[in-house]
Amino acid sequence: LGVAHAAGEERSPKPAWEQRQAAASAPEASEAPGQRPVRWQWEHRTGFKDYNQTESDRIEHYYQKGSWKMRMKSGKGRTARPREVYFVDMVQVDPANDSQRNIRRVPDLSRPRQLARRFTGMINACSVGEESWWKAKSKAWYDNKRSGSEEDDDSGKTDQDLYRLDSKAYVAVKSWAFSMLSTLMVLASSLYIYIDSDFNLGNTIMDTPWGFTFVDNVFAIWFTLEVVVHFSAFKSTVAAFSDRWLLMDFVLVVLMIGECWILQVAVYFTSDQEGDTGEGLDSFAVLRVLRLLRLARIARVFKTFPQLFVLLKGLVTAIGSLLSALFMLFLFTYVFAIIFKDLSWHDPELVHQFGTVPRGIGNLFIYGALQDGVGEFLTNLFLKHWGYACLMVCYIFLSSMTMLNMLIGVICDVIGRVSEDEKGASEMADLEAGCLDILDCYDVNDDGMLHKSEFARLVGNPDLHLLLRSFGLSASDVQRLDELLYQPCEEEDGTLTAVDRISFSAFLDRVLQLRGGNSATVTDMVELRQYLNKRFDSLDTKRATEAYWCDRYDEIRQ
Incomplete structure (x- = not known):
């Protein structure tokens, strides 16, 4: 009877509220009925193995949402450890030791569903205000973000990684003459657009004076050759198009070739077939608007003159404060407009x-x-009624004297801070380049490490002293870094390990901390406390050792 009663309970339907609660708490179905069940697997040395059903459903839930990463706990009991899954790289990472394992979805999504997932992820990221919501964020992007860098993932690449250093194209691109000639051609092209707009009344090649056609072809040939030379200097196509300046020049050159050569040839042959001079082809004149896109090349001037780029970057940084102030100004204007109405x-x-x-x-x-x-407007309002004039004065005080002046102050403050940051970053880059050049000469072992014996010879280099003084650093302070750089490292078991070498980057970080204009941070105070504790512990150890041997000496004498 008990078994039959239990079976009856199993067959009895659940209440509606309980079914809704169970459906809400259950993980989302990953596949439609009739399709193969979705399985997520991780790579083992013997092959791919399945996650358990709970972990697989959790991964699939975040994957279908369009997330770029997710966190989970893998394992049971004491073996359970946190894991991070990156869907762009399809890897599982242990944050404790940064070990990685490949993962995969079985079956894999079709191409249309992958695009739909990408679009869903962009919408979700944009709705919550996520940074760089349009990007597919890989593990490298997150690592770069955690390190505090604001550059792209390829910012750490050097010329040796991107360019063919032994090519003539690289020598030409890096030469001062080529750079200056490119800048002059950009400025001349921007000035020519004004001359062409005012004095060239022709619409097609048939009615355009030959002088304008000749200048158009000169610019087209030069900028095409410039893009070809830049492209030839790179090691690969991927490296070439990772340069945004080259990518912009490439797009502009394609538009220029289409407008100067392909379109003009098409107009010429079409007008010849119709037997006229091109009056019936005025629709082609609309494409002359493409010439205005050449003005985008004037952005190259910002690359030549960094001060202009700093101002532009400051304006872009202040755009949030600018929009907020303008919106508040609109609210004030809206309220007063309703009152006056x-x-x-x-x-x-x-x-x-x-x-x-x-x-x-x-x-x-x-x-x-x-x-x-x-003045005249305010006088007319005062003649109508003094209350109108008072309201107008209040609006002028809130809008022109307060909001607009506050807006100017915010923009100036942001541009000033951006200018200081850019100046500091430029000085840091110059200092690092100069120090690395000197450090490379003293690297006897060619291992990219600065040994203690090499440091002693390095600090006596007069060129290093001159370089440090030019950036507000003291050579004597660098000489006293010996004790800090090569102090013994304490292991987890309490033992001390001698340090006889450090990397170039660690040395430069320590040197840059010695700048007199740097502000003390909490990190500096923590490091100072740790250093003092170690010194005090070392003194206590020495005192205990001395006391022990003094006692032993007294015992021997007695």
């Missing part, structure tokens, strides 16, 4: 100026915020 219904002249809210917003912005003829 409700108060001016009985006066025909005021109705003409504030009869509708959009009209009131426009007049308030022109006369109040921009103060275009504000």
Whole structure:
């Protein structure tokens, strides 16, 4: 009877609320009925092995959401450890030791569903305000973000990694003459666009003076050769198109070739077949607007003059504060426009100026915020009623005197901070380049490490002293780094291990910390405390050792 009763309970349906709760708590179905069940596997030395069902469902849930990574706990009991899964690289990472294992989904998603997943991930990232929401974030991107760098994943690559250093194209690209000639051609091209717009009245090659056609072809040939030379200097196509400047030049050259050669040839043969001079092909003149895209090449000037780039970067950085201030200004204008609209219904002249809210917003912005003829406008309001004039004065104070001036101050502050950061980064890069050149000469073992014996010879180099002084560093302070750089390292078991060499990057980090303009941080205070504790422990150990041997000496004498 008990068995039958239990079987009856199994056959009895659950209440509706319990079914809804179970459906809400259950993991999302990864595949439609009739398809193969989804399995996630991790790579073992003997082959791929399945995750358990709970882990597999959790991974699939985040994968279908379009996430770029997810965290989970793998294993049971004491063997359970945190894991990170990166879907772009399809790897599982142990954050404790950064060990990686490949993973895979069985079956794999089709190409359309992969694109749909990518689009879903972008929408979700954009909705929550995630940084770089348009990017597919790999493990390298997250590692770069954790390290505090704001550059792209390929920022650490040197010329040796990207270029063919033994090629003539690389020598030409890095030469001062080629760079200056490219800049002059960019400026000349930008100036020529003005001349072409004002004096070239032709629409096609048939009615364009030959001088303009000749100059167009000269610029097209030069910029094409420039892109070819730049492209030839790189090791691979991937490395070439990782350079954004080259990518922009390539797109502009393609448009220029299409407009100067392909389109003009098509116009010539088409007009010849129709037997006219091209008057019937005015639709081709619309494509002359493509010439305006050549103005984008003037952005290359920012590469030649870093000061302009700093100003541009400051403006881009301040765009958030700029939009916030403009939005607040719009709210003030909107409120005052409604007030004036409700108060001016009985006066025909005021109705003409504030009869509708959009009209009131426009007049308030022109006369109040921009103060275009504000004296006459304010006098007319005062003649109507002194209350109107008081309201207008309040709006002028809030908009022109407060919001716009505050906006100017915010922009100046942001540009100043960006300028200081860029100046500091440029000085750091120059210092590192100069120090690495000297360090490489003293690296006897060619292992990229600075040994203690090499450090003693390095600090006596007069060129290093001159370089350090030019960046506000003291050579005597660097000489006293010997004790800090090569202090014994304490292991987990408490034993001390002697350190006789450090990497070049560690040496440069220590040197850059000695700059007089640096501000003390919490990290510096923690390192100072750790260093003092070690020194005190060392002194205590020495005192204990001396006391022990003194006692032994007294015992022997007695």
